[in-house]
Amino acid sequence: MEPLVSVIIPIYNTEEHLSKCLDSVLNQTYKRLEVILINDGSKDNSLEICEKYKSADSRIILIDKENAGVSEARNDGVKCSSGDFISFIDSDDWLDNNTFDEMLKIALKTDADIVMSGFYINNEPHMEYSGRYIITNQSETLNLCYKLEKNYSTGVCNKIFKAKSLKQYLYFDKDIAIGEDMITLTNCILNSKKIICYEKPFYHYIRWSGSTVASFSPKMVTCALAHQKVINIIGEKRITKELKYLIELRNSLFCYDYLCKAIKFGYLNRRIITTLQNEIKGNIRKLIDSKVLSGKRKYIIFPLSYSYIFCGFLAFMNKIRIKH
The missing domain is CATH 3.90.550.10 (Spore Coat Polysaccharide Biosynthesis Protein SpsA; Chain A)
Structure with missing residues (x-):
């Protein structure tokens, strides 16, 4: 059968x-x-x-x-x-x-x-x-x-x-x-x-405007916990240097993307923004050295990751742009 x-x-x-x-x-x-x-x-x-x-x-x-x-x-x-x-x-x-x-x-x-x-x-x-x-x-x-x-x-x-x-x-x-x-x-x-x-x-x-990945939710910060759990599951004895690098880079890239989405949708809860910023700062060199980010996104990664005020400024400017 x-x-x-x-x-x-x-x-x-x-x-x-x-x-x-x-x-x-x-x-x-x-x-x-x-x-x-x-x-x-x-x-x-x-x-x-x-x-x-x-x-x-x-x-x-x-x-x-x-x-x-x-x-x-x-x-x-x-x-x-x-x-x-x-x-x-x-x-x-x-x-x-x-x-x-x-x-x-x-x-x-x-x-x-x-x-x-x-x-x-x-x-x-x-x-x-x-x-x-x-x-x-x-x-x-x-x-x-x-x-x-x-x-x-x-x-x-x-x-x-x-x-x-x-x-x-x-x-x-x-x-x-x-x-x-x-x-x-x-x-x-x-x-x-x-x-x-x-x-x-x-x-x-299919990526459409109403899907989870096309919007922002504060639950997105659990992505960082998920990546850490993966590293723990694999274990220090089994994880290779290359794989750990890929997982940490991937986590930072996702958190950077979610931070940009939070700003785009005007979500400025300080705890959420700070959590995402900390995940990015821990691997900022990996992000800059990678070929994944465009030049523009690399240019603003430092102020975006280190300044809550800068995030608020970008969210404000985006809100004005949408209105006009």
Whole structure:
């Protein structure tokens, strides 16, 4: 019998994108799926859309619950799952229709615990595709996920996990709002015997104006805690100098991006701003030496990271610019 794939989809107020997401899953060329929808207290018509799809396809399991965040929703989905493999998709993203067919063939051929694929961001491939896959060890996989360019992402969505090996590690920390899946993925990698990295993109990440990454929330500061937890999980004996550098650089880059968003949206809570500034200051040389930041962003990094008043001035000027 073909293996069962559990597809876990947490849903919160994504009515505009939900049908495309669900269609992309239900129309997969690989049919033996268990599709677990977790409506996390949506206030729009997401629940009605889920119920409509559930009535038309017996493969769907629908969980309707009060809002508790994406981590709790994913955890509920994992508990409910009975598949041989587990996959995740965000409800505003979508998949190519041959995703599970191709990834499962590789997983079964190689007896891999995790298969990672390339992905698209707003329909643009994130890396070049050579038509090959590579078998990697834990250290190599972590480097491939945490490097800043042409990576396999530190999220769980463009991957399939063998349930027998990893279901117990597919737990998401509800106290981490940004980077919770990064902690989960790192745990899974460190408990895998064989991992496959397949460059071909299947997963479509969509960045739209209402998404978490396109706005600002004070919960974004938990990103710094997530990166520190990752370093602790890997441990001083296992972490390489290169990997630690990548994780710290990545954390500083995210915090710099969140600080800029806080200013853009006029959020000037001193504790939040100071927390982000401290994370940047600790690795400011790494940011300046990196090729990721533009010249303009490097130019203002010192006043932005050391002066709360300067942040307030930029927020004020941005507010004036918007009004005019």
